[in-house]
Amino acid sequence: MTKAEVVSKIAALTGVEKITTLTIVEAFMNEVKNSVSNNESVFLRGFGTFKAKKRAQKTGRNIKKNTTIIIPEHHIPSFKPAKVFLHQVKDKVK
Numbered sequence: 001m002t003k004a005e006v007v008s009k010i011a012a013l014t015g016v017e018k019i020t021t022l023t024i025v026e027a028f029m030n031e032v033k034n035s036v037s038n039n040e041s042v043f044l045r046g047f048g049t050f051k052a053k054k055r056a057q058k059t060g061r062n063i064k065k066n067t068t069i070i071i072p073e074h075h076i077p078s079f080k081p082a083k084v085f086l087h088q089v090k091d092k093v094k
Helices: 003-014 018-037 083-092
Strands: 042-044 048-055 058-062 067-071 074-081
Touching (some): 018 042, 074 083
């Protein structure tokens, strides 16, 4: 499902114009990105939590040059679904 499809479905369910719905969806996504970028968790009850996870420093390999490289510690965005969401997917997707 694309962002356009999400906007269309929300607009149809709520009766709000698509352009207004698009603005709201984009504002929501920007707020989640900004919060996670600032190392703040975004908790949505019944849906899940968006947060930044810390990855430790590790050793990797450059296959082309056959050398080892150090990959520094860094943060990546992650999503942990709520139990309700998790169980709904487990029950419906076969």
